[in-house]
Amino acid sequence: MAAKIDLRRFPGFLGITLICLVVLYAPLIIVAVYSFNDSTSITNWGGATLNWYVDVFTGPESPKFQQAALNSLIIAVCAAGAATCIATAAAVAMTRAGRFRGKTLSFALINLPLMVPEVVTAVASLVFFSAIGFTNGLFTILIAHTVFCIPFAYLPISARMQSISDVYEQAAMDLYATPREAFTKVLLPLMMPGILSGSLLAFIISLDDFLITNFVKGAGVETLPTAIFGAVKQGIKPNIMAISTLMLGVSIVFVTLSWLVGRVGQNKQK
Amino acid sequence: MAAGAPMGAGTTSDIYKGDAARLMMPTWLIIGIFLLAPVIMMGVYSFLTKEFRGGVVWEFSFAAYDQFFFDRGLFGDDPPTLEWTYIGIFWRSIWQAGLATIMCLLIGFPTAWFIATRDPKSRSIWLFLITIPYWVNLLIRTVSMKFLIRDTGPLNEFLLAAGVIDTPLGLINTDFAVQLGLFYSYLPFMVLPIYAAVERYDFALSEAASDLYAGTWTILRLVIFPVVKPGIIAGCILVFVPSLGAFLAPDLLGGAKTFMIGSLIEEQFKGSAGNWPFGAAAAMILLTLVLVILLIYARAQNKVEDR
Amino acid sequence: MASPEIAVSIDQVVKRYGGFTALHGVSIDIREREFFTLLGPSGCGKTTLLRAIAGFEDVNEGRLLLKGVDITNLPPHKRPVNTVFQQYALFPHMTVFENVMFGLLRKNWIQSEAQRRVQDVLEMVQLSDFASRKPAQLSGGQQQRVALARALAPRPQVLLLDEPLSALDLKLRQAVRSELKALQRETGIAFIFVTHDQEEALTMSDRVCVMSNGRVQQIGSPKDVYEAPVNRFVADFVGETNLLEVTVNKIKDGLASVALPGGNAFECPAAAVVDPGVGHLSVRPERIKVTADGQGDLDAVVTGHTYLGTDIQLLVRLADDEVMSVRLQNSQTTEIPEQGAAVGLVLEAGAARLLAD
Ligand SMILES: Nc1ncnc2c1ncn2[C@@H]1O[C@H](COP(=O)(O)OP(=O)(O)O)[C@@H](O)[C@H]1O
Ligand SMILES: [Mg+2]
Numbered sequence: 037m038a039a040k041i042d043l044r045r046f047p048g049f050l051g052i053t054l055i056c057l058v059v060l061y062a063p064l065i066i067v068a069v070y071s072f073n074d075s076t077s078i079t080n081w082g083g084a085t086l087n088w089y090v091d092v093f094t095g096p097e098s099p100k101f102q103q104a105a106l107n108s109l110i111i112a113v114c115a116a117g118a119a120t121c122i123a124t125a126a127a128v129a130m131t132r133a134g135r136f137r138g139k140t141l142s143f144a145l146i147n148l149p150l151m152v153p154e155v156v157t158a159v160a161s162l163v164f165f166s167a168i169g170f171t172n173g174l175f176t177i178l179i180a181h182t183v184f185c186i187p188f189a190y191l192p193i194s195a196r197m198q199s200i201s202d203v204y205e206q207a208a209m210d211l212y213a214t215p216r217e218a219f220t221k222v223l224l225p226l227m228m229p230g231i232l233s234g235s236l237l238a239f240i241i242s243l244d245d246f247l248i249t250n251f252v253k254g255a256g257v258e259t260l261p262t263a264i265f266g267a268v269k270q271g272i273k274p275n276i277m278a279i280s281t282l283m284l285g286v287s288i289v290f291v292t293l294s295w296l297v298g299r300v301g302q303n304k305q306k
Numbered sequence: 307m308a309a310g311a312p313m314g315a316g317t318t319s320d321i322y323k324g325d326a327a328r329l330m331m332p333t334w335l336i337i338g339i340f341l342l343a344p345v346i347m348m349g350v351y352s353f354l355t356k357e358f359r360g361g362v363v364w365e366f367s368f369a370a371y372d373q374f375f376f377d378r379g380l381f382g383d384d385p386p387t388l389e390w391t392y393i394g395i396f397w398r399s400i401w402q403a404g405l406a407t408i409m410c411l412l413i414g415f416p417t418a419w420f421i422a423t424r425d426p427k428s429r430s431i432w433l434f435l436i437t438i439p440y441w442v443n444l445l446i447r448t449v450s451m452k453f454l455i456r457d458t459g460p461l462n463e464f465l466l467a468a469g470v471i472d473t474p475l476g477l478i479n480t481d482f483a484v485q486l487g488l489f490y491s492y493l494p495f496m497v498l499p500i501y502a503a504v505e506r507y508d509f510a511l512s513e514a515a516s517d518l519y520a521g522t523w524t525i526l527r528l529v530i531f532p533v534v535k536p537g538i539i540a541g542c543i544l545v546f547v548p549s550l551g552a553f554l555a556p557d558l559l560g561g562a563k564t565f566m567i568g569s570l571i572e573e574q575f576k577g578s579a580g581n582w583p584f585g586a587a588a589a590m591i592l593l594t595l596v597l598v599i600l601l602i603y604a605r606a607q608n609k610v611e612d613r
Numbered sequence: 614m615a616s617p618e619i620a621v622s623i624d625q626v627v628k629r630y631g632g633f634t635a636l637h638g639v640s641i642d643i644r645e646r647e648f649f650t651l652l653g654p655s656g657c658g659k660t661t662l663l664r665a666i667a668g669f670e671d672v673n674e675g676r677l678l679l680k681g682v683d684i685t686n687l688p689p690h691k692r693p694v695n696t697v698f699q700q701y702a703l704f705p706h707m708t709v710f711e712n713v714m715f716g717l718l719r720k721n722w723i724q725s726e727a728q729r730r731v732q733d734v735l736e737m738v739q740l741s742d743f744a745s746r747k748p749a750q751l752s753g754g755q756q757q758r759v760a761l762a763r764a765l766a767p768r769p770q771v772l773l774l775d776e777p778l779s780a781l782d783l784k785l786r787q788a789v790r791s792e793l794k795a796l797q798r799e800t801g802i803a804f805i806f807v808t809h810d811q812e813e814a815l816t817m818s819d820r821v822c823v824m825s826n827g828r829v830q831q832i833g834s835p836k837d838v839y840e841a842p843v844n845r846f847v848a849d850f851v852g853e854t855n856l857l858e859v860t861v862n863k864i865k866d867g868l869a870s871v872a873l874p875g876g877n878a879f880e881c882p883a884a885a886v887v888d889p890g891v892g893h894l895s896v897r898p899e900r901i902k903v904t905a906d907g908q909g910d911l912d913a914v915v916t917g918h919t920y921l922g923t924d925i926q927l928l929v930r931l932a933d934d935e936v937m938s939v940r941l942q943n944s945q946t947t948e949i950p951e952q953g954a955a956v957g958l959v960l961e962a963g964a965a966r967l968l969a970d
Pocket of ligand 2: 660
């Protein structure tokens with residue numbers, strides 16, 4: 037008789053998981069490694085160098101990329117900030133206002149940016165801005181980013197809110213806090229971990245976007261992804277790999293941060 | 307002892323009851339004006355007449371949809387026959403997204419299962435490892451993949467040097483490269499919901515089942531599958547839907563042969579060759595397709611909950 | 614008009630949740646400086662009533678008066694009452710000091726006075742050394758005391774306590790009872806204390822209100838509700854009792870003549886509204902004496918005993934097959950009848966009371 041299979045320990049699943057990780061990480065690691073390659077022909081290893089990083093900051097293309105990076109940063113900070121405020125207010129309404137008219141609709145609206153395919157959002161935004169006569173530029177990018185950042189900011193914030201018992205706000209009001217004070221002095225500090233990870237998520241999502249930005253950006257306005265995309269059309273040069281590696285680093289730092297914030301929040305809750 | 311719920315705990319009270327409208331207003335305004343209204347506007351545009359240098363003329367017309375579905379010959383006066391070019395592009399997109407979804411499922415299911423059956427501490431680390439790449443810029447990931455698999459890239463160089471192959475694999479600009487790119491883009495979307503479902507599964511149930519003389523296959527089919535199925539379906543939708551309208555993977559990894567919906571739509575809005583009403587119509591058709599899928603899913607979900 | 618003696622006046626309060634009525638016209642007057650307990654099984658509406666007084670629940674009908682002032686429509690932060698929550702609800706992001714200070718700052722106390730007050734109150738609950746700790750770094754008993762200090766600091770006119778001892782373990786709970794009572798004396802504030810534990814209610818309270826299904830059953834001193842329960846619910850819920858079905862022959866001046874099972878005539882006090890016919894007699898098990906067969910008011914056969922430490926519980930069966938419990942003090946001289954022995958039971962004066970249903 038065949039040995040009984042332990043369902044928790046399917047043979048081979050570890051192997052597939054490792055393959056999965058290799059597939060996910062190999063391209064990134066290889067690009068990072070090659071960004072240190074001291075050779076103009078990319079595919080031959082010519083020893084380690086930081087030249088390409090120097091090139092990113094001082095090379096002929098550096099002003100273009102620096103401007104693009106600055107644009108990306110401004111947009112990500114503003115869009116994440118705006119989306120976080122909007123999502124926080126929405127989360128308070130959805131978890132602390134009982135039933136109200138249009139609640140289901142509101143929930144659908146918050147999640148609408150997740151349901152509409154990116155390319156459709158991009159087309160719709162372009163059409164809309166041109167129809168109402170907005171000049172495409174940083175501002176249109178900012179608006180479009182704020183919209184699709186809202187659900188990403190909303191998710192961790194509302195998850196956090198749901199785990200906060202409303203007994204703390206009741207205690208605050210019992211101790212003569214006005215509803216506003218109960219919010220600012222008690223609920224808001226308790227929500228903070230959720231708000232932080234929500235804004236970090238929104239920030240990364242905004243930095244990540246290419247397609248929608250590409251549609252609504254004005255002529256000559258570039259963010260880092262659109263600038264990289266433009267450059268890649270000309271071929272993958274080492275300075276692109278250096279920029280990519282830098283962005284990779286930034287993303288990983290932010291995700292790790294967001295993860296840690298979430299964990300600290302959870303521990304405090306206990 | 308301690309019977310009865312603690313004061314207020316568990317009940318979502320309505321401290322901000324009167325404030326709901328005020329609190330929701332920014333969301334309604336921003337998403338309503340800058341997403342809902344634009345989508346409606348796009349629907350309107352799809353029924354307008356194209357302007358030759360991009361943009362539209364405000365004249366009602368079915369031309370965009372007509373062009374999408376029917377061929378009327380070079381001068382537009384032949385009797386209409388079905389036009390396969392665009393339907394074919396949609397069909398290929400569905401096919402590509404479907405294959406990418408299957409790839410994600412084949413790799414993602416065992417991975418999710420493996421992670422969900424670890425002890426809780428290592429679980430969160432595995433999960434973290436799986437999700438990190440998702441947060442790395444999609445463009446950069448796709449470019450990295452392109453760099454890796456192109457004919458003069460490290461993968462081919464390595465295999466050539468090792469003597470495994472004597473001509474480059476020719477992966478780039480193939481359907482497979484696009485599937486690989488989509489797989490790479492959306493794999494975490496498959497892993498996470500399946501993981502959540504498996505994690506919820508109580509393995510004491512399979513012990514109970516085997517105690518009642520069920521074999522491994524029977525347990526899988528009758529006990530585990532029903533629990534994990536919702537996770538699999540959610541994962542498939544989360545991968546399939548964004549793959550369908552993807553732009554970067556087909557554009558960077560595929561060639562002209564592997565044109566997908568995303569590129570078709572994008573092309574209509576670039577430069578003077580564009581056709582805005584046609585692009586809007588294609589986007590409407592894509593949106594309808596996606597909403598239908600989500601609607602069917604939501605219906606099925608509700609039915610499960612009703613039971 | 615509410616007399617000035619009354620701290621809180623609850624007047625015909627009705628609370629509904631959708632179709633479910635949690636409070637059916639509850640009326641209670643709570644006096645100044647008294648330790649008042651709401652006692653009842655879980656789900657009877659105690660918390661709902663407390664939350665209505667604190668202002669967390671709007672009432673559908675009726676009025677709430679605080680020292681004669683109508684507070685029915687005031688929001689919680691405008692009511693000069695404070696609450697000790699069941700799970701304490703200490704603000705996890707603030708220190709003990711900040712928690713206690715919170716209410717004072719909201720009431721715009723002067724900083725220096727507020728600080729002095731916080732120190733005083735922390736001293737009162739013996740937590741001065743823990744002022745800079747976060748709630749998570751305290752034991753359950755200490756958290757409970759912080760909650761108490763926080764609620765007392767702003768000098769509320771009434772303190773509301775919702776099962777504040779239920780999260781503590783048994784030994785600690787008994788110690789805290791006397792501390793709490795002492796604190797109430799010291800501060801002179803009326804306490805409204807909610808519990809489902811009758812022992813807690815009897816040992817701590819000046820007056821007890823027994824509730825059931827959203828209705829007040831009886832209000833009185835612990836002695837009143839124990840010795841003179843008005844109905845079967847109160848008799849059964851407060852302490853242990855035997856309920857015997859008896860035939861009521863006559864009621865006059867609060868005294869009832871009844872026929873006990875077995876036929877013996879018996880006279881005992883009757884709760885106000887009992888009509889002749891079939892009634893229920895409440896007999897406290899510790900007020901029954903065992904004598905020889907045929908010598909008592911009731912004849913019975915011993916069916917078993919249970920050793921309870923200080924007491925021994927006898928189970929006996931009466932002529933009409935009803936089972937009764939009898940408590941004998943566990944002293945050296947106590948004679949414990951054998952199982953199967955026929956005995957007589959004497960109902961001492963005050964042991965039995967005829968009840969309304
Ligand atoms: N928010 C609410 N919605 C509906 N029913 C409630 C709500 N709060 C309490 N109840 C009901 O009211 C009754 C009294 O509850 P409660 O006052 O908490 O009882 P107690 O504190 O005596 O255990 C219970 O039956 C409970 O189910
Ligand atoms: Mg209660």
